[in-house]
Amino acid sequence: MRVRTWLTPYVFVSPFFLVFAAFGVYPLIFALQLSFTRWRGAGEAVFVGLGNYSYLLSSPDFWASLGNSAVLWLLIVPVQVVAGLGAAVLLANAKLRLRGFFRVAFIAPFVTPLVAMAQVWIVVFDTDYGLVNYVLNLVGLPDVGWLTSTTWSKPTLALLFLWKTTGFAIIILLAGLQAVPGQVYEAAGLDGASRWRQFWSLTVPLVRRSIAFLVVVQTLAVFQMFAEPYVVTQGGPYGSTETAGLYLYDHISASDLGTGAANSFLLVLLVFGLSLGAVRLLRPKDGTS
């Protein structure tokens, strides 16, 4: 036992805390301070109290960015949960052949670099020369401004997000389903419960935890969405894809750092609130888990 001093565990955990103190705690405190000042990255910082916060809260652009993110959330999260659950139920069937292939096919988009696929989206959804409109023309339909009209820009971005991450959702839900013991279904089958009833009254409650996890993770991801609009649309057309994450970035590129810091805290509060709400909504009613 001589080698085991009281210091050992502290030494073992210290690298994380050193990095966290230097690149986590320090910047957080600094950001909080910064959010109460007007500062453009150079010169004297002017204390403005809650000025940045009240500016943002009364700025139409700030609310528009939240609105855009909220619409994207609506286009993404419900679709993903429903489609993901459907696909996971099909994949969970023990007698399914080619399961390995399907798993690989579904998750492949998740491992492709986002920026590379965002570029592909630019090319595929181009109004004049893109693949999608080419196919529409072939069947006699007119061009659609996928990335150039305010109607379609959000759905097109949402589709990129859905394409990229739904495989992840399927895997998470599949794992949740496979944790459900087969006997539960056998018993229900003996009771003569229909497949739909089994799905709603057995499967969904049993994978509630997985669904809750998914909703929280994707809510965080959608409200921080940055790379997709940054690469594909730069927030356009007419600000229709100016997401909350991109709006925050714009403060940085405009060197309006005090406002940017305030914006990030507002965003964090919102995201925390939304995740807590999602967890509460999806919590099983008997209070377990």
Next chain:
Amino acid sequence: MKPGIGQYTILGVLAAGFLYPIWWAISSSFKPPNDIITDPLTLSGPTLHNYEAMFADVPIGTGFANTALVLVVKGAMTMLFCPLAGYAFAKFSFPGKNVLFGVVLLTLMLPTLVLIIPLLLEMSALGWVNTYQALILPGSIDAFSIFWMRQTIAAIPGELIDAGRVDGSSELGIFFRVVLPVIRPGLAALAVLTTMNVYNDFVWPVVAVNDTEHQTLQVVLSTLAQNITGNRIGSDFTTVWGELLAAGSVAMVPLLVIFVVLQRHFINGILAGSVKG
């Protein structure tokens, strides 16, 4: 419940939808530039024209080298320090342990966005803008990996570790000779997940670096994309599209290959990520 033709059809259509964009991008990148636009559905070529043009125009080699460097250093730090901290949290009892672990869990919930601006200012105060340490150090030892390693190591039977102690090994010796070999599958999944995260990381590299010399692969790619959407006219539109697809394919393939080879570890890594819920 034998799956019927309907189920296979649904799954098949889904699989095609997920795979087709990847296939289309890679196969089109080998077509003559004009054909990509005039005839996007059929294959033609193959030609390396787009690749030659892309390698001449874009510093993609630099991007790869920088990503590789970040990956090696960050990966090494993750693979060493995260299991080490996980080991301490799983198998030691010490004053303050719960508080410290609580801090680890709390940082899990901290969105990256909130740190971007102050971190950037910290980097410029340190004179670290456009340096490798700026790319590597912030977030180099992440809370999630520690949490995950703690869960993995907690499952090791205590007797195994005690046996090591009786042998008179040092704590570090036990860590390297007992703990690490036992959790090898978990480490493999951690390595794969870290690779994916570092390779695809975009927000921080795009903010922390603005010179060509230090750009990571993803940043190089995004610069190319912005040249196109920013000023479609000027450069020859058709050539640029070919280059874009070539660059995207080059960036996609390494990770897809690793994924197909190590898919089990990939999926385990993703699943481990969901345990924290």
